[in-house]
Amino acid sequence: MEQESYREEHFVLEAEGYRLPAALTLPSAQAVKWSVLLLPGSMSNDVDGNYPGTPMRPHMYADLARQLAARGHAVLRYAKYGDGAGAEIVDKQRVGRDGVFARQRYIAETAISRLRELVPQARGLALAGHSEGSVHAMLLAQQPTMGIDALISLSGPALRYMDLFIHKAQEMAKEQGEIIDFGAFKVNAAHYIRVFELLRAGQPFPEEIKADPTMAFFVQNWDPANPQGHEGRQYMRDYDAIDPCQEIARVQCPVLIVQGGMDDSGVHADNGERLYQARHAIDPARTRLAFFPELQHFYKRAASFATPQAAMAMDEETDSRVCDAISAWLHEQID
Structure with missing residues (x-):
């Protein structure tokens, strides 16, 4: 992707006793349409969405942020604490105050507030949660005080x-x-x-x-x-106490569910359909499923014969059709 289509500002997000590397990606030559917060999944990741200490370097969060910025949206992403992720603990007492699962939601709350401060001109604020992050996004979107205008589930689980x-x-x-x-x-x-x-x-x-x-x-x-x-x-x-199908049905804003048909990460390819059916039964007019049969958990094109380990280790650029589907759907919500 040509960098002239976006610009990126790096900073540190302080939340829940952590200092987390963060990046705000903005369109270079057009007004901001939506602001989007990317919520990371279950494993420790750096600010680009790579997983230090593993073969998985999908850089999906950086790819998606830059692709969306090229289409007029502002995107905030951040690292998740762990070895090699670039994050640090600055207040051990505060870190230990809440459980690991709930802590990620409180960090996201801080990120939402920071995004509003950084991009006050956006027409709406969307949460895009990846994998476990989609579950936190569902819970946050239910809170009226958060003021979330749209929810995007990226490879989210449908089962406990x-x-x-x-x-x-x-x-x-x-x-x-x-x-x-x-x-x-x-x-x-x-x-x-x-x-x-x-x-x-x-x-x-x-x-x-x-x-x-x-x-x-x-x-x-x-x-x-x-x-x-x-x-x-x-x-x-x-984490197990949360039933994602129940929670997504309680979300009051429009919902887009994005799922790859080659997802074999623990989240399975049929999870997108399960989430869609649970939500569609409650609010059909504001529920959409974007399904990509040949894409895996990080939206790379996976061959049908690839092992799950090989598929997860793919490192080419995230398929831009996912970004196109998200951007087009966000545009519809403005209309």
Whole structure:
């Protein structure tokens, strides 16, 4: 993309005890139409939407921000704390005040206020939440005090957190049998499913799971009987308490759901349709689904034969058709 079509301002967003690298991307040669806040997903990411320490460098947040700015929209994005993300803790007491899951929503609230200050001339403010970020966006959009004018769900889950993993394992077991292969690891399907059911209930793992060598990682890190890992387990339970289909139906502003048909990230390709149906049943006139059959979780074009790991590691520019769909839909909301 030609940089002349946008300009970018980098700064630090201070929220909830963190200093987070942030970027505001603006159109260069036209008036601002909408302001858009990008809410990141579940993993630690840098300001561009890359995941330090992993093979995943999709830079989707930077791509989408620049593409939207070229079409007249102002976009704010920010990093999520973690090793290599460029963020830092400046107030440990404040960071520890809230749980990991809720903390991301409070950070987004601060970002919303900052975006309004930076781009007061925008015709409306939209939340674009990616993956887990879409769940936080749904909850924020329900709050009248936030004044959100539009919601965009980007590869958002339709199932509760634990059910994402349970559903995936059940589908894989139908094809592979007792032992299922995720590529990076193999597990006993029944024990794997039981682990998430026990996590949801907050119950310790039984001896049969502890004795299963394929469950060693989960026992070490997730067994509620172990004192270590408490914060991570609480995060999963807090996330699991949210039913995205129920929450998206409660959103009062217009909703656009964007989903790739090659999404196999834990969020599955049918999640977009599930969210659409839940919301469409309540407010059909202001609900839209933009489905791209050949795109994966970060909206890269994935071959049908690509492994999930290979698909997630794709690093070409985010498909501009996604931006075109978002921009056209936002324009309709102004009309």
